[in-house]
Amino acid sequence: MTSASLDALRKGNRLALSRILSQVENRTDAGQAALEELFLETGSAHKIGITGPPGSGKSTLVNALARELRRREPEQKVAIIAVDPSSPFTGGALLGDRVRMLDLQDDKQIFIRSMASRGALGGLAEQTEALSQVFDAAGYGFILIETVGAGQSEVDVVNLAHTTIVVDTPGTGDDIQSIKAGILEIADILVVNKADRPGADQSVTYLRNMVEMGYARSINNGKHHLEDFRENSEHETASAHWVPPILKTVACEFKGIQELTEVILNHAAYLRESGQWHAKDQASIRANIRRQLIASLLKDFNQNVPADLVNSLVEEVQKRGISPNEAVRVLLTYNRNNSLESSE
Amino acid sequence: MTEKKIRVLIAKPGLDGHDRGAKVVARAMRDDGMEVIYTGLRQTPEMIAEAALQEDVDVVGLSILSGAHNALVPQVIADLRANGQTDVVLFLGGIIPEDDIQTLLDQGVYKIYGPGTDTREVCKDIREAVKSKA
Numbered sequence: 001m002t003s004a005s006l007d008a009l010r011k012g013n014r015l016a017l018s019r020i021l022s023q024v025e026n027r028t029d030a031g032q033a034a035l036e037e038l039f040l041e042t043g044s045a046h047k048i049g050i051t052g053p054p055g056s057g058k059s060t061l062v063n064a065l066a067r068e069l070r071r072r073e074p075e076q077k078v079a080i081i082a083v084d085p086s087s088p089f090t091g092g093a094l095l096g097d098r099v100r101m102l103d104l105q106d107d108k109q110i111f112i113r114s115m116a117s118r119g120a121l122g123g124l125a126e127q128t129e130a131l132s133q134v135f136d137a138a139g140y141g142f143i144l145i146e147t148v149g150a151g152q153s154e155v156d157v158v159n160l161a162h163t164t165i166v167v168d169t170p171g172t173g174d175d176i177q178s179i180k181a182g183i184l185e186i187a188d189i190l191v192v193n194k195a196d197r198p199g200a201d202q203s204v205t206y207l208r209n210m211v212e213m214g215y216a217r218s219i220n221n222g223k224h225h226l227e228d229f230r231e232n233s234e235h236e237t238a239s240a241h242w243v244p245p246i247l248k249t250v251a252c253e254f255k256g257i258q259e260l261t262e263v264i265l266n267h268a269a270y271l272r273e274s275g276q277w278h279a280k281d282q283a284s285i286r287a288n289i290r291r292q293l294i295a296s297l298l299k300d301f302n303q304n305v306p307a308d309l310v311n312s313l314v315e316e317v318q319k320r321g322i323s324p325n326e327a328v329r330v331l332l333t334y335n336r337n338n339s340l341e342s343s344e
Numbered sequence: 345m346t347e348k349k350i351r352v353l354i355a356k357p358g359l360d361g362h363d364r365g366a367k368v369v370a371r372a373m374r375d376d377g378m379e380v381i382y383t384g385l386r387q388t389p390e391m392i393a394e395a396a397l398q399e400d401v402d403v404v405g406l407s408i409l410s411g412a413h414n415a416l417v418p419q420v421i422a423d424l425r426a427n428g429q430t431d432v433v434l435f436l437g438g439i440i441p442e443d444d445i446q447t448l449l450d451q452g453v454y455k456i457y458g459p460g461t462d463t464r465e466v467c468k469d470i471r472e473a474v475k476s477k478a
Contacts, residue, residue, distance in 0.1 A: 092374040
């Protein structure tokens, strides 16, 4: 990666941007170097995560949101990262989210990038955060991150996004099953999409009950009462707590999209005023460093400790001669001694 | 590090609505371990080139059954080049009369596959083409 291509990216050259995204996604040396340089120019984008079960309309909603964000904030560019699963058997992937986003192709200020999950299980790909950093440095003010169809525990997006939107639909059987713990907890905004279908109001009521139960508990702990919470929820910006709003949309008909966009922008304002923007940024940086640290430590370990030693310990454990814990202690001791020698 | 994934865009330019062939090929390439971006029906050449740019694909596969290939394919090639993507492998599937095949190949199409093609042959050809460009 030459500095010429980084300059081209900074000047808005989309081919340069696209190629750097590939280098970063494939974790080439050039991509890593580019990312290290570009990271210093990040920090201004509003990252919005969209998650929910397969078929709930995430891509269609992203399509509508991108259009509305561009209409409301015409000077801002919008990036979309759409993650779909890789096959666990062949490693191949069929990335079909663009099919729902065809009417965005005429707007050159919108950039859609499909990503295969490549074995990661948290709803994103391992390099999704890195790609969002490239878009951030390239001056994209809004970055919409669409996860793979999520069940209950694919919650990685919350570590990456400032605003997390959880999308559900009416009539998905027992709502308690599709959206109880885990995924509900991470929502800053809840959306019942396909709200023209029967049962939409029921879904909203159910979700509202869930949200209020959670908030009644946490607010009571803080010496407040449920009544206070209800009063505050009428004036969300004045409240110290962000109560996840529940919105109905019909994304393919563009219904409810203006209201949803309004709430997203309000959430950004709330995060900045309450100091949580800063806190979220810090948490995501901490997680990022931790992840890279683990990877580096493991790489060092693999270089220091011969595979033969690992193999012989595996055999020893399999014979029930020692426990797995003891094997780990032996390996760590070996690693420590070995790296001490090499540093002296 | 694992081998670099081949990224493919499968698109249907023009007005015919028969996308079964495109989907079969997309699926076969997925099963061959490639990352296949499928954009659906009724794409203009400009939309296809735009998607190829944003996705930084190695390969573009077009499915055309309408008879409009002599108009659409040169335009896709021109749009890809105008965007600076000169090294993309372009292949074609569908109903292409024999008289037109050589002209299209001369314009820069890598291979043209008709009905009954073994999808394994397509995947093998594409892998070789991408390898030779690397």
